[in-house]
Amino acid sequence: MMVKFYNISVIYPGKKRALDNITFTIEKGEFVYITGPSGAGKTTILKLIYSEIQPTEGVIHIAGKDVSRISDKSIPYLRRNVGVVYQDFKLIYDLTVFQNLAYALEIFYMPQKEIKLYVEAILKKLELYTKRNMLVKFLSGGEKQRVAIARALINNPPIILLDEPTGNLDEKRADSLMQLMDEFFQDKTVLFATHDKALIEKYPARILELNNGRLVFDSSLKNEKVNISD
Numbered sequence: 001m002m003v004k005f006y007n008i009s010v011i012y013p014g015k016k017r018a019l020d021n022i023t024f025t026i027e028k029g030e031f032v033y034i035t036g037p038s039g040a041g042k043t044t045i046l047k048l049i050y051s052e053i054q055p056t057e058g059v060i061h062i063a064g065k066d067v068s069r070i071s072d073k074s075i076p077y078l079r080r081n082v083g084v085v086y087q088d089f090k091l092i093y094d095l096t097v098f099q100n101l102a103y104a105l106e107i108f109y110m111p112q113k114e115i116k117l118y119v120e121a122i123l124k125k126l127e128l129y130t131k132r133n134m135l136v137k138f139l140s141g142g143e144k145q146r147v148a149i150a151r152a153l154i155n156n157p158p159i160i161l162l163d164e165p166t167g168n169l170d171e172k173r174a175d176s177l178m179q180l181m182d183e184f185f186q187d188k189t190v191l192f193a194t195h196d197k198a199l200i201e202k203y204p205a206r207i208l209e210l211n212n213g214r215l216v217f218d219s220s221l222k223n224e225k226v227n228i229s230d
């Protein structure tokens with residue numbers, strides 16, 4: 001088991017209940033879509049896994065550790081388990097490819113010499129080495145995707161989170177992203193938040209569907225869709 005949510009609720013300041021008693025388990029190496037309409041709670045689930053927020057109620061285990069009530073100082077350590085591909089990739093456009101990747105390691109207080117080794121290795125793996133000194137703003141869309149994937153993989157985390165990475169992509173770009181994931185996330189536990197139903201149909205995998213903070217469907221449990229009207 002890589003990710004376990006047990007009776008998780010999140011109430012944001014202002015009393016907004018973003019997640020309501022969510023329970024699921026994700027095994028090592030699984031690929032799972034987190035789906036549902038805007039505001040359903042997809043990003044909140046990813047933020048919990050990344051320890052950006054903590055649950056109001058319930059217990060979360062990540063890679064065997066209870067992260068539900070962790071102290072601030074253990075957060076950087078936990079984040080080593082998790083690589084993130086953000087919506088619109090969130091790259092720093094006025095930095096080079098190399099600098100963008102190095103930055104992702106500096107937050108772990110890694111020494112510069114070691115950072116250089118890690119960055120060069122991932123640049124070669126993703127076939128970005130010749131682009132290393134280019135500013136990100138001058139890259140093509142496909143190259144930006146590769147940098148975003150490289151950044152998520154840079155410290156070889158077992159878990160990868162993607163938050164609507166195909167949100168603004170045409171079908172061709174979405175296809176190329178799926179191919180990159182197929183190639184480079186093979187041994188990863190992947191949680192992919194998306195409301196893109198066509199993409200899920202084209203590339204089927206396990207689905208966790210949220211609506212208004214509730215888990216209304218888990219395709220790994222073979223039961224019927226829960227009726228969400230109260």
Ligand SMILES: Nc1ncnc2c1ncn2[C@@H]1O[C@H](COP(=O)(O)OP(=O)(O)O)[C@@H](O)[C@H]1O
Nearest residue numbers: 012013016018037038039040041042043044045
């Ligand atoms: N920091 C926050 N403070 C208050 N409410 C929030 C915050 N972040 C998200 N929400 C609310 O929580 C709900 C779930 O949000 P989110 O997880 O971002 O949904 P999704 O990613 O599925 O669009 C939404 O109603 C959203 O407005």
Ligand SMILES: [Mg+2]
Nearest residue numbers: 042043044163
């Ligand atoms: Mg979101």
